[in-house]
Amino acid sequence: MLVRGGTGADVPGPPSLSELEHLPAAAVLPLGELDGRRCVAVALELDPAGDEEDPTGPGSREIPGGLAPAGLRELFARLGDGPLLQMVVRASEMVEWYLAHAFCGRCGGPTVLSEVEMARACAACGTLHFPRISPAVITLVHRGREVLLARNRGFRAGFYALVAGFVEAGETLEQAVHREVGEEVGVEVDELEYFGSQAWPFPSQLMVGFFARYAGGEIRVQESEISEARWFHVDRLPAPQDRPAPYSIAGRLIQGFLDRHRSG
Ligand SMILES: [Zn+2]
Incomplete structure (x- = not known):
C-alpha cells in the first residue's frame, strides 16, 4: 500500500x-x-x-x-x-x-463492476460476485494458569502461536473450534467463551477469537501442519517477540489471559 x-x-x-x-x-x-x-x-x-x-x-x-x-x-x-x-x-x-473476480466462477464469462451495488456482475449469465470474506476461528486453550501454544511448520525457531483454522462449509463457529483444536493438537475443550473478532486482510479473513477450557486428552499434533505444541505457565510465556504481535487478535487473546491470571 x-x-x-x-x-x-x-x-x-x-x-x-x-x-x-x-x-x-x-x-x-x-x-x-x-x-x-x-x-x-x-x-x-x-x-x-x-x-x-x-x-x-x-x-x-x-x-x-x-x-x-x-x-x-x-x-x-x-x-x-x-x-x-x-x-x-x-x-x-x-x-x-x-x-480475483475478473471472470465469472460459474460460466467463465468476463465480469463488470455493477453500477448499483458493490459487486462484479457477469455479462453473460448475470451472476453477481460480491466481496468474499472467509471466517476463521482462533482459540486460546487454557488449563488453570497454563495456556496451550503451538508452532506451525512455517514458523521461525522459538515462535509460538494459537490454534487457528478456517470454518468449513456447514459448520458453526463453535464446531470449528472443537474440530480445529482436536485436529491440530489432539485435545478436547469445553466452556467456549467468545472473545472478539478482527478483520484480517491476508487476504480476506474474519478472525473470530475464543477462550476454551481444556477438557481432556493428551497433546498429539497434526504433523502436516504443527511441529510442536505444549503448555506454558502464565508466568513463563515465550518472550513478546516470540509470540503473536499485540495488534493481532491472537496477541489480544494472550494479553487477555495474562490480565486474568498474572496477578493470581
Ligand atoms: Zn457467468
Whole structure:
C-alpha cells in the first residue's frame, strides 16, 4: 500500500487522489467516508522495482515522490487500532476481491463492476460476485494458569502461536473450534467463551477469537501442519517477540489471559 511518510516513527497517512491520477489503475473502488472525506481504493498497476521496460514512457509507472510502499503488517503495527487502519484493511480486501473476480466462477464469462451495488456482475449469465470474506476461528486453550501454544511448520525457531483454522462449509463457529483444536493438537475443550473478532486482510479473513477450557486428552499434533505444541505457565510465556504481535487478535487473546491470571 502506498502511504505518505513511509519510513520512520511518524504516523503514515493516505495519498490524495490527485497524486495518483496520472498513474495506470485497474480500478477505483469506493470505500466509504473517513472524517467526512470520501475514500476510494485505487488498484494501481505500478512497477515498484522501477526496472520494467515500459512502452508508455520512462517513469510513468514509478511511485510518486513523497509516497512509499508499506506492508499491511507494518501498517497494523504503525497505525494502531482505529478508523484509518480499518480503511486500510477494507481497501486491501476490496482490491483483492476485484482482481480475483475478473471472470465469472460459474460460466467463465468476463465480469463488470455493477453500477448499483458493490459487486462484479457477469455479462453473460448475470451472476453477481460480491466481496468474499472467509471466517476463521482462533482459540486460546487454557488449563488453570497454563495456556496451550503451538508452532506451525512455517514458523521461525522459538515462535509460538494459537490454534487457528478456517470454518468449513456447514459448520458453526463453535464446531470449528472443537474440530480445529482436536485436529491440530489432539485435545478436547469445553466452556467456549467468545472473545472478539478482527478483520484480517491476508487476504480476506474474519478472525473470530475464543477462550476454551481444556477438557481432556493428551497433546498429539497434526504433523502436516504443527511441529510442536505444549503448555506454558502464565508466568513463563515465550518472550513478546516470540509470540503473536499485540495488534493481532491472537496477541489480544494472550494479553487477555495474562490480565486474568498474572496477578493470581
Ligand atoms: Zn457467468
